[in-house]
Amino acid sequence: MDLFIQLTLTGLTNGAILALAALGFVLIYKSSDVINFAQGEFLLIGAYVMFSMLVQFSLPWTIGLVLTLLVAVGIGVVVERLVLRPLIGEPIISVIMATIGLSSLLRAIVSTIWGNQPRAFPSFIPSKPVHVLGATVGADRLWAIVIAGVMLFLFNLFFTRSKEGIAMRAVADDQQAAMSMGISVKRIFAWAWSIAAMTAAIGGALVANIVGVGPELAGFGLQVFPVVILGGLDSIPGAVVGGVIIGLLEAYVGGYIGMGLNQVIAFIVLILILMVRPYGLFGQEIIERV
């Protein structure tokens, strides 16, 4: 039973981090139909910028976080303007390849600036072990769950209450109609990319707090795919639910079956879902006969 609780907690926290990475991914897909293969690199950049703020400039973590978010917004806008905007209307494969190229470019920039050795991260969130129901888990991992929940809430608020959020949904629904309503589609794309970079930066800082900062953080970019497909590519609650399910699944498989199967189980699930229900749990069902 203890094992079960331990695994559940680990799964939930991993799932929360996955969900954070997936939120930005879904946001970009929802508003601009772009699959972002560089999401993991956004996480990486967020983690390293936060690291610089805390260690190299020794700022308090609040100011550091705000500055990190600003940097993330800047990167999001620049990436959208320079890479994605010229490719509007190009075939899917071009857009996919552009974000793949972007991912290797960003990774190279990060390694040039910070090197590629993993480093310890000064924990700005307390990481003392906490005992919950007989299981032990780091406090920062529990914070990850809380932060993911808060982000989900904020996102929902943003999409239902704010002008930009509603405009973003309009663009996602029909670009031309949105344009004729006076919405600047380009601005919305820039918004989407900077918000995605921001959530990724928060996710990155969280993961770095838990496991330290190193180039392998970019690996989250790939783990996001099973999450978003399971939850539905264009569904924000789906990203969170998908993240939690995949996180729990990996934890249980790793704990009860082992044999390294937890590394691949998500992708097996991914294929199965694609065969049975490509639009995922909460995604918009588009009937597309092939």
Added chain:
Amino acid sequence: MVSGVFHTSYESDMALRRTPAQKIRIVLFVLFILVFPFFANKYTLTLANQIAIATIGAIGLNILTGYTGQISLGQGGFMAVGAYTAGLLTVRWGVPWWGSIIIASLVTAVVGAIFGIPSLRLKGLYLAIATLAAQEIILWTVTHWKALTGGVEALVVPDPKFFGLRMNADFNFYWLAWALAGITALVTLNLFRTHYGRAFIAIRDQDIAAEVMGVDLFRYKLLAFGISSFFVGVSGALLAHYRSIVTWERFTLDVSVLYLAMIIIGGMGSVSGSLFGASFMTLLPALLTNMGRSLRKVFPAINSIMPFLQEATFGLVIILFLILEPEGLKKLWEDIKDYFRLWPFSY
């Protein structure tokens, strides 16, 4: 006064070599390939061999992605199937190297077709994600099925011998690799003169229209995956015998991305484009390494940032080509030809 290449009969439109100039260029190219190894040193020969292997793989991927329009991120996984099958056949069951290449290619074709099944329900980015999963699953199987593949440890393949010749010596391998590359190119060019090839292109351009016209999507998509994976298997098996060592690190997702980059930079849906792309993506890192070496005296720090510089260039080249010349090197080549054909009245 010529103003372009126009065909007035179906025979000329269907011909493999359409213009006299093309025939001359092909003869020159073949002559170059035949003469090259006698003047090349070991380093350039290695590069030429890598290009030949990459060309076969790129043509394979181009059949699937460029001609049939099915995006595949599983290239690395399929190459791993080819390489490991060839290696294991030779090591465990003593199959001669040429036999192992043939069997490995067939096995890869079957595996490719199996992973092509999701393509019946998926297209576009969903298919890309499905093939990404295929890549991860194949690589996981390779690294975890220790009893068969030896897991993460390298598989050492014995030297391929042909009447006492060591076939993986650079000079000998050159002939094998380029002969196979030539055969692959010829087969592919001819494939797209048959009704199979035209069905593939029809699926790419409009799958529903293709089905209405009687193209069985199920059959032809699987066939495209199979044929494509066959050539990918050939290149994987060649790699195994050339390198004498098979490790999983050579077949990661980066390889899939590299090959996609090759066909995008070279030109989608074109055999010559595959050759251009394979050459470009093989020569570019080599060129960078050499530049780094010669700059070392002036700028000593370059050694430590070289790997990052390679990665950054790789990303930048992909992005720049997509934005500036989405049709790739093939289009640039056409433009150059047009310029001279129409000169001096190019308007």
